[in-house]
Amino acid sequence: xxxxxxxxxxxxxxxxxxxxxxxxxxxxxxxxxxxxxxxxxxxxxxxxxxxxxxxxxxxxxxxxxxxxxxxxxxxxxxxxxxxxxxxxxxxxxxxxxxxxxxxxxxxxxxxxxxxxxxxxxxxxxxxxxxxxxxxxxxxxxxxxxxxxxxxxxxxxxxxxxxxxxxxxxxxxxxxxxxxxxxxxxxxxxxxxxxxxxxxxxxxxxxxxxxxxxxxxxxxxxxxxxxxxx
Amino acid sequence: xxxxxxxxxxxxxxxxxxxxxxxxxxxxxxxxxxxxxxxxxxxxxxxxxxxxxxxxxxxxxxxxxxxxxxxxxxxxxxxxxxxxxxxxxxxxxxxxxxxxxxxxxxxxxxxxxxxxxxxxxxxxxxxxxxxxxxxxxxxxxxxxxxxxxxxxxxxxxxxxxxxxxxxxxxxxxxxxxxxxxxxxxxxxxxxxxxxxxxxxxxxxxxxxxxxxxxxxxxxxxxxxxxxxx
DNA sequence: CGCGAATTTGATCGACATCAAGTACCGTGG
DNA sequence: CCACGGTACTTGATGTCGATCAAATTCGCG
Numbered sequence: 001x002x003x004x005x006x007x008x009x010x011x012x013x014x015x016x017x018x019x020x021x022x023x024x025x026x027x028x029x030x031x032x033x034x035x036x037x038x039x040x041x042x043x044x045x046x047x048x049x050x051x052x053x054x055x056x057x058x059x060x061x062x063x064x065x066x067x068x069x070x071x072x073x074x075x076x077x078x079x080x081x082x083x084x085x086x087x088x089x090x091x092x093x094x095x096x097x098x099x100x101x102x103x104x105x106x107x108x109x110x111x112x113x114x115x116x117x118x119x120x121x122x123x124x125x126x127x128x129x130x131x132x133x134x135x136x137x138x139x140x141x142x143x144x145x146x147x148x149x150x151x152x153x154x155x156x157x158x159x160x161x162x163x164x165x166x167x168x169x170x171x172x173x174x175x176x177x178x179x180x181x182x183x184x185x186x187x188x189x190x191x192x193x194x195x196x197x198x199x200x201x202x203x204x205x206x207x208x209x210x211x212x213x214x215x216x217x218x219x220x221x222x223x224x225x226x227x228x229x
Numbered sequence: 230x231x232x233x234x235x236x237x238x239x240x241x242x243x244x245x246x247x248x249x250x251x252x253x254x255x256x257x258x259x260x261x262x263x264x265x266x267x268x269x270x271x272x273x274x275x276x277x278x279x280x281x282x283x284x285x286x287x288x289x290x291x292x293x294x295x296x297x298x299x300x301x302x303x304x305x306x307x308x309x310x311x312x313x314x315x316x317x318x319x320x321x322x323x324x325x326x327x328x329x330x331x332x333x334x335x336x337x338x339x340x341x342x343x344x345x346x347x348x349x350x351x352x353x354x355x356x357x358x359x360x361x362x363x364x365x366x367x368x369x370x371x372x373x374x375x376x377x378x379x380x381x382x383x384x385x386x387x388x389x390x391x392x393x394x395x396x397x398x399x400x401x402x403x404x405x406x407x408x409x410x411x412x413x414x415x416x417x418x419x420x421x422x423x424x425x426x427x428x429x430x431x432x433x434x435x436x437x438x439x440x441x442x443x444x445x446x447x448x449x450x451x452x453x454x455x456x457x458x
Numbered sequence: 459c460g461c462g463a464a465t466t467t468g469a470t471c472g473a474c475a476t477c478a479a480g481t482a483c484c485g486t487g488g
Numbered sequence: 489c490c491a492c493g494g495t496a497c498t499t500g501a502t503g504t505c506g507a508t509c510a511a512a513t514t515c516g517c518g
Contacts (some may be wrong), residue, residue, distance in 0.1 A: 149375055152301070229302045
């Protein structure tokens with residue numbers, strides 16, 4: 001039943017802390033005066049926050065990527081979302097995190113205290129609406145993903161995934177995936193072998209170009225979109 | 230591929246409109262002065278709102294039940310949630326609905342205008358937080374459901390479903406399901422035959438008591454919870 | 459009571475999982 | 489720069505769970 005190597009979340013690393021600095025990622029709650037933002041880095045596979053932890057911080061990816069997931073008792077894992085540069089994650093309405101979140105590669109994030117954000121929301125309704133909108137966007141993504149997990153075929157899942165990553169991180173027509181086949185499989189509710197086979201097939205029929213397993217060129221977005229249904 | 234009869238959403242019925250009245254369901258945004266609440270009824274399988282519609286109203290179930298879902302182009306359907314008495318649904322942060330919502334049985338809802346709610350949220354931060362919290366609760370449910378759809382076995386899905394319905398609508402130890410096997414299947418990402426077989430098996434081994442297909446007694450919640458993993 | 463819809467049950471099929479090698483890739487150290 | 493080792497990925501053979509196809513039954517309701 002265990003379909004992956006089971007890496008227990010590591011303790012939060014202390015290295016990498018550095019003073020807040022400007023960067024090229026989009027602003028994090030710009031226009032909120034007095035919101036203290038700091039930067040923090042995590043090594044590959046480091047745990048950023050665990051299910052059940054008090055939700056003390058909200059995060060924004062500056063560089064790198066993260067995965068958030070839930071586990072079944074036997075280790076089966078469902079990744080609910082990938083967080084890429086610019087994305088905000090770890091935002092909760094309640095007191096604790098519902099998902100475990102780990103860095104996929106070496107990752108730098110900005111963080112703000114949840115309490116500070118609450119205060120800003122109370123002072124300014126537009127901040128409160130911003131928080132609501134971010135959660136609503138996450139909900140919309142989850143709704144789309146439920147349709148994928150419940151009803152799409154393996155080929156459709158992979159096509160949807162590639163189009164999503166193309167939209168979110170393609171540069172010069174090339175998608176440079178930060179995550180491996182195992183993470184993709186746990187995101188799509190498949191096994192890594194099925195993901196690999198499906199990608200190979202799309203490569204074989206010319207829909208994809210590959211330069212290494214993680215450098216993918218979408219040669220036929222039309223066809224991918226048609227598969228997606 | 231079509232795994233269900235395909236009923237196109239009916240037009241919103243006009244019958245059933247009645248003056249706002251107190252009822253036994255929990256209060257709908259209690260403590261918001263000047264929020265005009267009215268009541269509205271829908272027949273079995275009537276469409277309450279469709280994907281893409283402007284999100285003009287927010288709803289609360291008074292009596293009955295509703296399903297919200299998305300469709301693939303070939304008619305495969307994924308139900309994201311069931312809405313039972315007391316539940317608020319159709320709440321959007323953006324301008325349009327993302328899911329189609331239909332009455333499962335004859336259903337009465339309370340409605341408030343989305344604009345009125347926005348106004349109340351701007352006047353009172355606690356209302357804004359309440360809206361955020363409701364969306365966050367929906368998100369949590371969706372996260373749980375992604376784990377179910379992506380990684381649980383058929384038996385685990387049915388067990389999870391029965392425990393959810395037990396929690397949400399059991400009266401005197403009996404769960405009276407408003408929805409049929411087809412709706413359950415589209416909620417759990419299975420076929421109706423698989424749902425039926427799994428329920429039959431749980432009945433056979435004494436875990437469930439049945440009085441008609443939709444009157445279910447959970448005789449062994451412990452076992453269901455253990456199956457659920 | 460009788461009709462149509464919902465549900466159950468049975469037989470078979472197929473998509474994806476599992477088990478099992480083999481191969482490519484990448485970082486490290488010689 | 490290349491050899492090495494480990495991890496990630498690919499590919500192949502086989503198995504299985506749930507889907508599909510196809511009848512019975514049963515249920516709910518007029």
